[in-house]
Amino acid sequence: MPRIAQETVERVAAASDIVEVIGSYFPLKRAGTEFRALCPFHQEKTPSFYVNPAKQSYYCHGCGAGGAIFQFLMQYENVDFPEAVRRLASRAGIPILESEHSAEDEARQNLRKRLLRIHFEAAAWFHQNLLRTRAADHARAYLQSRGINVEMAKRWQIGYAPRGWGSLIAWAENSGFSRNELLESGLVKLKEDGNRNSRIYDRFRDRLMFPICNDIGETVAFSGRILDPAAKEGKYVNSPETALFTKGNILFGLHQSKRHIANAREAIVLEGQIDLIMSFEVGIRNVVAPQGTALTERHATLIRRFADQVVLFFDADTAGQKAGERALEILFGAGLQVKLGELPPGEDPDSLIRKAGGKAFQARVELAEDFFDFQVNRNLSFVESKTTAGRIAFARKMSQFIRAVPDPVLRDTLTSRLASRLTITRETLSQMIFAQARHSGTKTLREEVVTNPVVMPPHGLAVICKAALTIPDLLGKIRQQPWEAILRQIEGGELLSKIFSSDLEPNDPASIAGLFATLPQPEAAALSAILANKELNEHMGERFWIELAQVEIQRRKQQLENVQRLTSDDPIAYRQATEELKEVLDLQSRFTDISRLPRRAP
Numbered sequence: 001m002p003r004i005a006q007e008t009v010e011r012v013a014a015a016s017d018i019v020e021v022i023g024s025y026f027p028l029k030r031a032g033t034e035f036r037a038l039c040p041f042h043q044e045k046t047p048s049f050y051v052n053p054a055k056q057s058y059y060c061h062g063c064g065a066g067g068a069i070f071q072f073l074m075q076y077e078n079v080d081f082p083e084a085v086r087r088l089a090s091r092a093g094i095p096i097l098e099s100e101h102s103a104e105d106e107a108r109q110n111l112r113k114r115l116l117r118i119h120f121e122a123a124a125w126f127h128q129n130l131l132r133t134r135a136a137d138h139a140r141a142y143l144q145s146r147g148i149n150v151e152m153a154k155r156w157q158i159g160y161a162p163r164g165w166g167s168l169i170a171w172a173e174n175s176g177f178s179r180n181e182l183l184e185s186g187l188v189k190l191k192e193d194g195n196r197n198s199r200i201y202d203r204f205r206d207r208l209m210f211p212i213c214n215d216i217g218e219t220v221a222f223s224g225r226i227l228d229p230a231a232k233e234g235k236y237v238n239s240p241e242t243a244l245f246t247k248g249n250i251l252f253g254l255h256q257s258k259r260h261i262a263n264a265r266e267a268i269v270l271e272g273q274i275d276l277i278m279s280f281e282v283g284i285r286n287v288v289a290p291q292g293t294a295l296t297e298r299h300a301t302l303i304r305r306f307a308d309q310v311v312l313f314f315d316a317d318t319a320g321q322k323a324g325e326r327a328l329e330i331l332f333g334a335g336l337q338v339k340l341g342e343l344p345p346g347e348d349p350d351s352l353i354r355k356a357g358g359k360a361f362q363a364r365v366e367l368a369e370d371f372f373d374f375q376v377n378r379n380l381s382f383v384e385s386k387t388t389a390g391r392i393a394f395a396r397k398m399s400q401f402i403r404a405v406p407d408p409v410l411r412d413t414l415t416s417r418l419a420s421r422l423t424i425t426r427e428t429l430s431q432m433i434f435a436q437a438r439h440s441g442t443k444t445l446r447e448e449v450v451t452n453p454v455v456m457p458p459h460g461l462a463v464i465c466k467a468a469l470t471i472p473d474l475l476g477k478i479r480q481q482p483w484e485a486i487l488r489q490i491e492g493g494e495l496l497s498k499i500f501s502s503d504l505e506p507n508d509p510a511s512i513a514g515l516f517a518t519l520p521q522p523e524a525a526a527l528s529a530i531l532a533n534k535e536l537n538e539h540m541g542e543r544f545w546i547e548l549a550q551v552e553i554q555r556r557k558q559q560l561e562n563v564q565r566l567t568s569d570d571p572i573a574y575r576q577a578t579e580e581l582k583e584v585l586d587l588q589s590r591f592t593d594i595s596r597l598p599r600r601a602p
């Protein structure tokens with residue numbers, strides 16, 4: 001794991017105003033001393049997502065999401081902590097010192113940079129080949145036949161990989177890339193699989209090249225489409241997985257379409273790159289295409305960042321069948337609603353657009369039906385079956401999808417609707433849904449990714465946490481006390497221990513953000529919930545702390561005195577208890593002395 005110095009983290013935190021950063025993703029409305037918005041992490045109609053500038057934290061009263069700016073970026077952009085710090089650092093113009101990385105991290109970072117560079121330059125080279133070279137005549141003709149003109153080719157940086165085994169290698173050597181970098185980029189292949197010393201050759205030959213970008217628009221891989229219809233190779237060849245590219249992580253086109261998806265709160269999932277490009281170019285722009293794989297959980301989470309709903313398309317002949325039940329469960333599990341659309345038999349979005357224009361495809365998008373309605377309407381023989389068995393069979397099939405829906409309200413609505421449509425009781429259907437859940441025992445994606453498990457400390461501890469972060473002198477005072485010994489056996493005291501042992505300066509937003517940065521997500525969420533909770537009176541914090549300590553010391557004292565009584569005939573155990581009691585009495589005197597110290601003058 002790359003490590004970034006806490007000092008840098010705090011500098012980045014100090015330079016990043018949470019209101020400004022979150023406000024750059026979606027609009028925030030002032031609400032008293034805080035800012036408010038519709039929560040991006042769950043569906044809601046009235047805003048319960050609050051951003052607090054004084055405490056540089058956010059909190060959602062609806063779903064419990066919360067933390068400081070780093071946690072927000074981690075949750076919203078789906079990145080890990082170091083990456084969140086890096087993105088904020090580059091936003092704020094703060095360099096992350098190389099010396100802060102271990103040699104290994106540094107090597108990995110450097111390789112990543114070089115791989116981004118080679119992809120960036122190779123994309124430009126392929127593109128120039130397409131536009132300028134005679135060798136690409138047939139590639140240009142092919143594009144024209146597919147209705148892709150020069151402007152479109154430029155917008156998507158479509159390219160051409162020349163025929164021959166070493167064209168790219170020659171270019172790369174000329175451009176100063178090493179053999180190792182070429183190998184790591186996946187642009188070349190080894191003649192003998194697994195033997196890194198064997199000769200290398202171009203992976204992509206005589207192919208139309210589509211750069212594959214991550215969501216911030218960096219080229220991380222390529223997809224090459226075959227041009228020679230007689231060739232025996234695969235229609236598409238994709239880059240292998242590399243340090244830059246993990247198939248299940250990338251949605252083709254997302255860097256161009258994410259704004260449109262966010263505006264529509266809906267994403268249309270298409271199969272191929274050309275479908276996506278054609279749709280985008282005729283003005284239907286809220287589109288994505290999984291790259292080189294079936295839809296993964298990671299894809300669904302990525303879509304969920306921008307959309308509440310997805311539209312999937314099928315060929316009319318195979319409607320609903322080809323959907324891939326796993327993909328549907330993944331989408332439902334991510335909290336997305338699913339609509340299904342149909343295309344005329346034998347058509348894909350690309351061919352439909354070419355034959356009948358963008359409006360024809362647009363009409364198909366508008367006709368897409370809610371998944372459950374779609375299924376009911378296409379399975380009427382089951383739905384209206386005279387035999388209970390037929391209807392139950394259909395209910396069983398549908399319950400697997402209802403079960404995956406994480407939102408309880410939506411799940412209830414779906415259950416009721418389906419039950420009444422199938423004329424079976426709601427109870428029977430619910431039982432079916434939960435019986436299956438028990439059997440399968442699989443965790444839904446929602447549980448893994450979307451929910452925010454908040455581990456709240458008990459009330460008294462929560463008040464002390466809040467006080468430590470907001471009452472100026474308290475933390476310094478507690479730190480002089482034997483707090484560690486007191487908290488050791490207190491259930492739920494972990495968060496408090498972390499606060500006391502940190503180098504936090506109360507009321508310094510950057511320092512608070514720095515503390516947040518060290519906490520795992522559930523604790524960060526708990527802490528931001530505590531800070532946001534107006535019912536916790538921080539002015540009671542000091543009294544609660546003293547009481548907590550006194551009660552705890554008293555408890556241990558009594559416990560040990562009991563042990564002494566019970567072990568009067570067991571000298572070893574008795575001596576042990578006596579020693580421990582001495583420690584507790586010592587703790588008591590130390591604590592009492594200190595807690596009676598007068599408050600230092602400010």
Ligand SMILES: [Zn+2]
Nearest residue numbers: 039042060063
């Ligand atoms: Zn929320």
